[in-house]
Amino acid sequence: MGITERKEREKQQRREEIIRAAEDVFFTKGIDLATMDDVAERAELSKGTLYLYFRNKEDLYVAVAQSAIDLLRRSMDGIEDGPDPALDKLQAMGRQTVRFARSHPNHMKAILLLEGFEVKQSGVTIHDVKEAILRDSPVGLLIRILEQGISEGLIRRDIPATLLAHTLWMQTISVIRFVYGRADILESLELKTDQVFEIHLELLLHGIRA
Amino acid sequence: MGITERKEREKQQRREEIIRAAEDVFFTKGIDLATMDDVAERAELSKGTLYLYFRNKEDLYVAVAQSAIDLLRRSMDGIEDGPDPALDKLQAMGRQTVRFARSHPNHMKAILLLEGFEVKQSGVTIHDVKEAILRDSPVGLLIRILEQGISEGLIRRDIPATLLAHTLWMQTISVIRFVYGRADILESLELKTDQVFEIHLELLLHGIRA
C-alpha cells in the first residue's frame, strides 16, 4: 500500500516543518511573545492547520524542546563507543553539554524549560517512560557509560546506575541553568563561566568515584 | 508624623494581604489557570487595585515565590548557630529542605518555578544582588556554614565558598524538582523518594569534603 505510506510520510514531514517554523519563531521572539499566528505564517499554513498537528501551543513547544534534546544527544553520539575509561567519557559528555549550551543557546533554553515542566502524560506506561529515556535522552547514554564505569570498578557500585545517571543529568542541567540564567550572580561572585563548569564537573566526578 | 507612618504600614499590610490571596488562588488552581480576577475576588478588592501594588501577574507571582523562600529560610533559622560541625549542619539543611518540600509542596513548587525564571531586574546593582542573597535566601546560610567548614578544615578550600554554596543549592533544587516533578521516572526506577534524597545528600557531601 504505497499511498498510505506516502501519506504517513508526508504527515510526518509536515509535522517536522511546523516544528522547524516554531523553532524559528519561538527562538527569535521568545516563547511568551511568539503567537500561533506567527508560527502559522512562518510555516506558510493557516493557524487551524497547526491544531491538526499539535493539541495546543504548549504541545508544540514540547515538540520543539524534544527535538532540541535529540540534537544534543546526537552531538554526543561519538562518545559512547571509543576505548576510553568511563570517567573520561563522562567528562567528555559534560564538556559537550557545555559546548552545546554555548553554540545552541536557544535549544538549550528550550531543554531547560522542558525539564522544568510538570509531566502530564496520559496513557503512557512506566515502561514506555523508561524506554524513551534510554533511547532518546542523554540520560540513556549516561546510564550505559556509568554501567561501564561500575564494571571497570572506577565508579561506586552502591548506587544504581540509573539513579546516578538521573542525578548527574539534573545537576548538570541545573548548573547550566544557573550559569546562563543568573549571569548577575555570577558577576557578583566575580567568576567566569568556564571556571564554574570545570568546578562543577570536578565535584560531580569526585562524588561518584569508587 | 504618625499618619504617614500608619499609611505606609497599611500599604504594606494590603500588599501582604494580596500576596496571601494570590497564594491561595495560585496554589489551588495552578498559576496558569488562576486569573487576576480570581485573586481580586479572593482579596475582596477590585482587579484595578491589584495593579496598584504589582506591575503584572508575573510580578505578583514572584512576590508569592519570594515569600515562600522566606518561609523556607526561616524554617532553617535554628541550624546556623549551634555547635555542630559544618557537615552536620549541611546535612540538617538538606533534610530540612526535603521536609519543607514535603510539608509545603505548593510553596516548594513556587520556589522551583522562580529559580527557573530569567532574571530581568533593572536598576539593581551587582552588590544589591549579593546582599539580597546573603540576607534572604538559604544560599546565604549555606555560604556561612561552608565558610565555617572550610576554616574547620573539613571542607575543601580550593573552591570559593560562595560558588560552592550556589552549586549545592542549585543541585538540591534540581533533585527536588526531579523527585516531585517526575514521579513517573522515579516509579520506573523503582525508587523511593527518601532513598533518592539520601543518596543525593551523600553525593554532595562526598564531593565537597576536604
Add this chain to the structure above:
DNA sequence: GCCTTGAAATGACCGAGAGTCATTAAATGA
C-alpha cells in the same frame, strides 16, 4: 462643620491571542 486636595479604589472597557468549527479544496479510488 465645610471645602479642597490628593491618594486609594473601582469596574467598565480594550486588545491580544489561543483555540474552534463550518466551509472549502484536494486527493483517492470505484
Add this chain to the structure above:
DNA sequence: TCATTTAATGACTCTCGGTCATTTCAAGGC
C-alpha cells in the same frame, strides 16, 4: 465522472491581562 474521505482554511468566539476615566474617602486648613 462522481462520491467519499482527508487536509486545510480563516473568520469567529471567548477568555483574560492590563488600562484609565471616574468615584470614594480621609486629612487637614479655614
